[in-house]
Each structure stands twice: as C-alpha cells, then as structure tokens.
Amino acid sequence: MYRGLFLIPIFVFFNFTYGQTDPYIIGTILNQIDSEPIEGVKIEIEGKLIEINTNFSGEFKLQNDLVGEYILRVSFQDYESKRIPIVLEGLDLNLGDIYLKRDISVEQQDNLITLTDAELLEDESTSNTLGLLQATRDVFLSRAAFDFGQAFFRVRGYDAQEGEVLLNGVPMNKLFDGRPQWNNWGGLNDITRNQEYSNGLDASDYTFGGILGNTNIDLRPSGLRPGTRISTSASNRTYTGRLMATYNSGMKENGFAYVLSGSRRWAKEGFIDGTLYDAYSVSGQLEYELNDNHSFLLSGIFTTNRRGRSSAITEEVFDLVGNKYNPYWGLQDGKIRNSRERFISEPMLLFNYFYTSDKLNLSLGMVYQNGTHKRSRLGYYNAPNPDPTYYRYLPSFYVNSPIGANFISAEMAEK
Structure with a gap:
C-alpha cells in the first residue's frame, strides 16, 4: 500500500482585451440631385432600438453589437425612405455613399399650391390668408387653398397680418396694412420653390413671426436645380393660359451662379364672366460665393398684374343666372369692359449677405421697392x-x- 501525493494539473486561460469596442455601420447620405450631404437623416435598424442621425457632412457611424441579417432604414422628411438589407458579422460595415431621392408627392403638392395665386381673392380686405395657405405642405391647408381660396377661407379666423412672409429673410408684409402682396412675385414659381414654413408659434430661424406662422422664401440660385425649365399650362379658372421659362446656371468654379426666369399668364375671359387676366413676370438673381462661409446675392423682380374683378353673389342671384354671373362687366363698342379692374406693378431690388458657419448663421438684407397699385370702379354720383x-x-x-x-x-x- 502506497501513500503518495497525486498532482492534477489545472489549466486556467486568461483572455485580456484592451480597448475593444462594438463594430460600426458607416456611411454618407447624399442628395440624389446635386450630391450634397443631408444633415439630420435618421438611420435605424428595424426591430432594434438602435438609431442615429447624420452630421452636417451627411456622415453617420452607428455602433452595434448585433450579428445576423437585418434591415437598415434611412428616412428623412420630404425624401423617399430606403430599406437596405445588411449582414452583420461583428466587423465594421462601410456602406459608402447612399443617395436619397426627393418624394415626388411633395413636388406635386408644391405645383398644386403655386397654381393658386393670392390675387384670386376679390377684395383687398380679404386677400389675407391664402398666401400662407400656399406656403405650407400641410395636406389640410393645401386643399383649403385650392378648393376654398375664393370663398375667403381663413386659418383659425386669423387675418394675414398675423402671419409674416419673407424674401431671403426680409419681411414683405406691407407697411400700410401688414399683409403680404403675393402679386409682387406671382408667376415666378420656379424661383420661389424653396419655402420654409413655421406653423403658428413654432420656432423659426428667420423671424419671431406671428400667431398665423411665417414663411421664408429662399431665392438663392445655389439652392435651386440647375438647368433649363420650360412649362406651359391651360386652366379654366382665373387665367386660361400660362407660359413659363427658367434657366439656372448652377454654381460655377469662379463662385458665381445666376437664374433668369419669366412667365406670361393671360385670359380674355376667365371662368367668371367678364374677368380678363393679363400678367407678366420677370426675375433675375446673381449669387457670388466668396468661400464656404460668405456669399452675396443680388435679385431683381418685376411683375405686372391686370385683372378684371368679380363680385360675390347671393343665393337668389345664383338661382336666377348661375354661378358664372358677374355684375361688374358689360359691352362697350361691342367689346367686353369690366368696370372694376385691379392693376399692380411694384418692382423690387434686393441685396443680401449670408454668413454661415458651424456655430453662427447671419443674414443681412436690403430691399428697394416702388410702383403702382390701382383699382377702378363705376361711379354713379346723384344717380341710381x-x-x-x-x-x-x-x-x-x-x-x-x-x-x-x-x-x-x-x-x-x-x-
């Protein structure tokens, strides 16, 4: 019998890892039209509470500890969302450049809104809220502008002077009544597409605004699609025909960009009897980018609008002569003559300076405007x-x- 000591070897493994972190999903989000980076795009993995937003350069680094097959969702307001299948293997995944396409339904809604000019309203005291109705992409307000504009629809019952309209950050509300005159840039839909609307008392980057909200229209050529655009349309409402042409040079290597735009709208007689329409619009913008932080803009806008007005009629008159009847017109020497015409021609010249950096945005602007605003009517002194x-x-x-x-x-x- 032996007494001894048995030794059993015990192996212990230690694995020390210093500085190891979960892998990243990396990529850059760009605009499909001009390849410009898009800031604030939401990047998320569907089914997981993992998300991040792109920085000012459109880049993102989404950290995760997942392994397997997943769907990466890329979404941003007014752009079509993308769902990208990915396979995660515990390593960094670089997706490269991802291009987002603008939602076509938004562009269609923009076109729908711009067809409804503020000059459709019949009385100066009521040409108030339609401008703000046009400026927003909200579904309800867009339909209200298109369908109820001539019925003097008012958002929450507010007058237009409770809202503010700006061109390049400069207020365009008239001094004598506080209301914007959308005829001053009517027909220039191609250069006024970049509109930023703040609803109600929402915060705005351009003004303190009012209880009806505010709209800033950016006229800079660098923010518009370069190229030539020619369009024509026919209508059975206020005008019967429209021609519009626009050329945008895009930003050149020397830092200059310019836009030329013009339109013509006309009607011998609109939907309402005796309502003529005759409008011309011409505009030019010249932008110079000194560098990434400083830019200058010179804009000129000239529009004329002459139109015959119509009257709101009572139900009795409607039953007698129909909805197209207008008591303001008659025949003079065999030609249609409207006793109440409105003529507006108020050209303007704008100069703007923009400073942009990561911590500060500064906008300075000056506007010179002069012109004519006339209305006519039939006088009947000492007569029935x-x-x-x-x-x-x-x-x-x-x-x-x-x-x-x-x-x-x-x-x-x-x-």
Whole structure:
C-alpha cells in the first residue's frame, strides 16, 4: 500500500482585451440631385432600438453589437425612405455613399399650391390668408387653398397680418396694412420653390413671426436645380393660359451662379364672366460665393398684374343666372369692359449677405421697392345704382315689400 501525493494539473486561460469596442455601420447620405450631404437623416435598424442621425457632412457611424441579417432604414422628411438589407458579422460595415431621392408627392403638392395665386381673392380686405395657405405642405391647408381660396377661407379666423412672409429673410408684409402682396412675385414659381414654413408659434430661424406662422422664401440660385425649365399650362379658372421659362446656371468654379426666369399668364375671359387676366413676370438673381462661409446675392423682380374683378353673389342671384354671373362687366363698342379692374406693378431690388458657419448663421438684407397699385370702379354720383344685383332690382324686394307682395313687379324683375 502506497501513500503518495497525486498532482492534477489545472489549466486556467486568461483572455485580456484592451480597448475593444462594438463594430460600426458607416456611411454618407447624399442628395440624389446635386450630391450634397443631408444633415439630420435618421438611420435605424428595424426591430432594434438602435438609431442615429447624420452630421452636417451627411456622415453617420452607428455602433452595434448585433450579428445576423437585418434591415437598415434611412428616412428623412420630404425624401423617399430606403430599406437596405445588411449582414452583420461583428466587423465594421462601410456602406459608402447612399443617395436619397426627393418624394415626388411633395413636388406635386408644391405645383398644386403655386397654381393658386393670392390675387384670386376679390377684395383687398380679404386677400389675407391664402398666401400662407400656399406656403405650407400641410395636406389640410393645401386643399383649403385650392378648393376654398375664393370663398375667403381663413386659418383659425386669423387675418394675414398675423402671419409674416419673407424674401431671403426680409419681411414683405406691407407697411400700410401688414399683409403680404403675393402679386409682387406671382408667376415666378420656379424661383420661389424653396419655402420654409413655421406653423403658428413654432420656432423659426428667420423671424419671431406671428400667431398665423411665417414663411421664408429662399431665392438663392445655389439652392435651386440647375438647368433649363420650360412649362406651359391651360386652366379654366382665373387665367386660361400660362407660359413659363427658367434657366439656372448652377454654381460655377469662379463662385458665381445666376437664374433668369419669366412667365406670361393671360385670359380674355376667365371662368367668371367678364374677368380678363393679363400678367407678366420677370426675375433675375446673381449669387457670388466668396468661400464656404460668405456669399452675396443680388435679385431683381418685376411683375405686372391686370385683372378684371368679380363680385360675390347671393343665393337668389345664383338661382336666377348661375354661378358664372358677374355684375361688374358689360359691352362697350361691342367689346367686353369690366368696370372694376385691379392693376399692380411694384418692382423690387434686393441685396443680401449670408454668413454661415458651424456655430453662427447671419443674414443681412436690403430691399428697394416702388410702383403702382390701382383699382377702378363705376361711379354713379346723384344717380341710381347701376348694379343689376342691387337688392331693389331683385324679385325678393317686391315679394317681401312691407306694403304687401307685388308678384307682377317681382316677375318683371326676374325677367
């Protein structure tokens, strides 16, 4: 019998790793049109609470500890979202450049809105909220502008002076009534597409605004699509035809960019009887980028708008002569003549300086504007009112007479 000591070897393995971190998903988000980086794009892995936003250079580094097959979702406001299948193996994954395409439904909505000019409204006191209705992509407000604009629709009942419209950061609300005059740049849809709208009391980068919100229209050529655009359209509303042409040079190597745009809108007679329409619009912008931080912009806008106005009619008149009836016009020497015409021509010259950096954005602007705003009407001093829809000329005046209904005179008035 032996007594001894048995030795059992024990092996212990130690694995020390210094500075090891989870792998990254890396990439850069660019605009498909001009290959410019897009800041603030949301990058997320579907089904996992892992997400990040791109920086000012459009770059992202999404850290994760996942292994397997997943879907990477890339989304940004007004752009089509992308779902990218990825396979994670515990290593860094570089996706390179990812291009986002602008949502075509947004562009369609932009076109829909710009067809509804503020000059469609009939009375100066009511040409108020349609401009702000045009400036937003909100579905409800867009439909309200297109369908109810001529019915004097008001957002929350507010007047247009409660909102603010700016060109390159310079307020365009008139000094005498506080309302913007959208005719001053009407017909220049191609150069006024870049609109940033703040609803209600939402924070804005350009102004303190008002309770109806504010809209800033950016006219810089560098923010518009380069190239030539020619379009024509036909309408059965205020005008019957429109021609529009725009050329954008794009940013040149010498730092210059320019835009030339013009349009013509016309109608011998619009949808409403006797409503002529005659409008010209011409604009030019010259931008110079001194470097990445400093840029200058010189803009000139010249528009003229002449149109015959129409009147709101009562239900009685509507039943008698229909919805196209307009009591303001007649024939003079065999030609249509509207007694109430409005003519607006207020050209403007703008100069702007922009400073942009990571910590500070500065915008300075000056505007010179002068022009004409005229309205006509038929005078009848010491004479009876010539308006055919005057209440004393309607059948209801004789039917509702305080001395008793006179149906013979009512029938004559109807005829």
